[in-house]
Amino acid sequence: MSKAKRSPITGLGPYLRLSAEKLKKEKEEKKKKKKSATSDKSPSEMAATTAATMSIGSAVCCGPKTSTCAQSKLFTLRPTPRNSLTTFSGLKAATSVSFESDSSFLGRDSSSALRRMFAINSQKPNQSLPSKKSLQPQASYKVAVLGAAGGIGQPLALLIKTSPLVSALHLYDIANVKGVAADLSHCNTPSQVLDFTGASELAECLKGVNVVVIPAGVPRKPGMTRDDLFNINANIVKTLVEAVADNCPDAFIHIISNPVNSTVPIAAEVLKQKGVYNPKKLFGVTTLDVVRANTFVAQKKNLKLIDVDVPVVGGHAGITILPLLSKTKPSVSFSDEEIEALTVRIQNAGTEVVEAKAGAGSATLSMAYAAARFVESSLRALNGDDVYECAYVQSDINELPFFASRIKMGKKGVEEIISADFQGLTEYEQKALEALKPELKASIEKGIAFAQKKPVTA
Numbered sequence: 001m002s003k004a005k006r007s008p009i010t011g012l013g014p015y016l017r018l019s020a021e022k023l024k025k026e027k028e029e030k031k032k033k034k035k036s037a038t039s040d041k042s043p044s045e046m047a048a049t050t051a052a053t054m055s056i057g058s059a060v061c062c063g064p065k066t067s068t069c070a071q072s073k074l075f076t077l078r079p080t081p082r083n084s085l086t087t088f089s090g091l092k093a094a095t096s097v098s099f100e101s102d103s104s105f106l107g108r109d110s111s112s113a114l115r116r117m118f119a120i121n122s123q124k125p126n127q128s129l130p131s132k133k134s135l136q137p138q139a140s141y142k143v144a145v146l147g148a149a150g151g152i153g154q155p156l157a158l159l160i161k162t163s164p165l166v167s168a169l170h171l172y173d174i175a176n177v178k179g180v181a182a183d184l185s186h187c188n189t190p191s192q193v194l195d196f197t198g199a200s201e202l203a204e205c206l207k208g209v210n211v212v213v214i215p216a217g218v219p220r221k222p223g224m225t226r227d228d229l230f231n232i233n234a235n236i237v238k239t240l241v242e243a244v245a246d247n248c249p250d251a252f253i254h255i256i257s258n259p260v261n262s263t264v265p266i267a268a269e270v271l272k273q274k275g276v277y278n279p280k281k282l283f284g285v286t287t288l289d290v291v292r293a294n295t296f297v298a299q300k301k302n303l304k305l306i307d308v309d310v311p312v313v314g315g316h317a318g319i320t321i322l323p324l325l326s327k328t329k330p331s332v333s334f335s336d337e338e339i340e341a342l343t344v345r346i347q348n349a350g351t352e353v354v355e356a357k358a359g360a361g362s363a364t365l366s367m368a369y370a371a372a373r374f375v376e377s378s379l380r381a382l383n384g385d386d387v388y389e390c391a392y393v394q395s396d397i398n399e400l401p402f403f404a405s406r407i408k409m410g411k412k413g414v415e416e417i418i419s420a421d422f423q424g425l426t427e428y429e430q431k432a433l434e435a436l437k438p439e440l441k442a443s444i445e446k447g448i449a450f451a452q453k454k455p456v457t458a
């Protein structure tokens with residue numbers, strides 16, 4: 001959508017608050033009344049007691065073309081009787097009710113977010129809804145993608161466009177972003193898409209944004225390491241984070257651009273220099289390592305994909321990527337050969353894609369999927385859920401200032417670094433942990449030196 005067509009978005013945040021007690025109480029009261037006809041039920045009853053179909057984009061379109069939005073059935077949510085989310089087993093949110101989605105490709109957690117909004121909307125009068133009976137997800141957060149016309153940026157923008165938690169999606173690139181935004185803006189999901197091209201439009205892009213995702217920069221070609229991208233990408237990240245510091249210093253910042261082991265320390269230094277560094281809100285996105293580890297382990301052990309969770313710690317390059325296979329959920333045993341093969345495959349998975357693409361870039365689609373999951377988790381955290389993800393953050397877990405581990409995220413960002421994963425490591429993991437530290441330390445120091453304009457030694 002061109003900027004000429006921009007229109008304000010109504011504030012919908014208050015409708016996103018969930019009271020589990022309220023829901024339970026309401027459910028019990030409704031049960032007592034013994035209403036039998038589904039057509040007579042309130043939306044919350046349908047959400048809480050029956051399978052319900054949610055139509056996204058049919059009535060709440062935040063853009064100017066509300067009346068032309070077509071009906072679509074994207075999500076079917078079925079309540080499950082168990083209360084499986086009171087303890088976390090990795091990347092699932094700690095909420096009190098579990099719902100499973102039949103068709104949401106973002107998985108169970110997103111369906112849960114949808115279901116909650118679905119219920120909340122029915123509890124409170126919402127003047128933006130055209131009809132009381134409309135079952136609509138509500139959006140409230142603004143997300144910016146910097147590097148949105150790229151291999152990751154485009155599919156990532158598409159996935160974020162499907163999020164019910166997003167009201168505005170700001171797409172920034174140095175070129176070719178107008179077409180991407182025009183294309184995406186035709187999807188009948190709630191968020192409004194705006195395009196911003198070039199440095200002169202960057203500040204406007206960032207104003208009022210809650211989450212900034214940065215996949216801007218060059219990808220690897222066969223034969224290159226991620227560190228070979230440093231000379232170009234360090235400057236790109238530095239410049240973009242300076243603009244973030246000036247325009248949306250409170251936003252969650254997700255760094256995807258490689259080498260992540262160095263670009264995150266660069267971002268931290270830039271934010272410090274601007275006097276706005278909040279270590280709880282700066283994240284190196286390592287979700288793809290977890291996604292890969294979960295996939296490969298599930299395949300190897302013939303497990304149900306959605307259940308598998310492997311924490312991946314350290315950093316995001318070669319041996320600094322350390323999957324803690326002994327901490328896999330559900331508990332599963334591996335032979336020494338399996339551990340070696342899986343660890344090496346997870347560490348080299350990026351290179352596997354770079355070689356398969358044979359010069360046409362690195363992982364884009366799986367990265368977009370992983371980054372969209374991390375965005376969704378961040379939005380849910382901002383919305384008041386406790387969410388657990390692995391990410392590369394400022395850390396006190398060991399002597400290195402930045403380290404990837406499982407973290408608990410909340411409204412203020414990182415609320416806790418989960419140290420439990422580092423207890424009872426196997427000898428293999430302990431050795432690998434020690435072995436990765438010198439390389440990770442050098443990459444961190446290289447990033448800091450660059451941002452402080454000191455001669456780079458590594």
Ligand code: NAD
Nearest residue numbers: 147149150151152173174215216217218219256257258367
């Ligand atoms: P790409 O070349 O397809 O896209 C990069 C985009 O960034 C392009 O559209 C380009 O115009 C834009 N860009 C360049 N300079 C910019 C600037 N100053 N401001 C805004 N936009 C700018 O590359 P890609 O495949 O999307 O990969 C992007 C980065 O993500 C690479 O550095 C890659 O190594 C990294 N990556 C990281 C992970 C991870 O797990 N963290 C995974 C895959 C790729």
Ligand code: LMR
Nearest residue numbers: 220258349350351362363
């Ligand atoms: C990945 O892990 O796929 C990315 O870091 C891209 C790369 O260069 O391998």
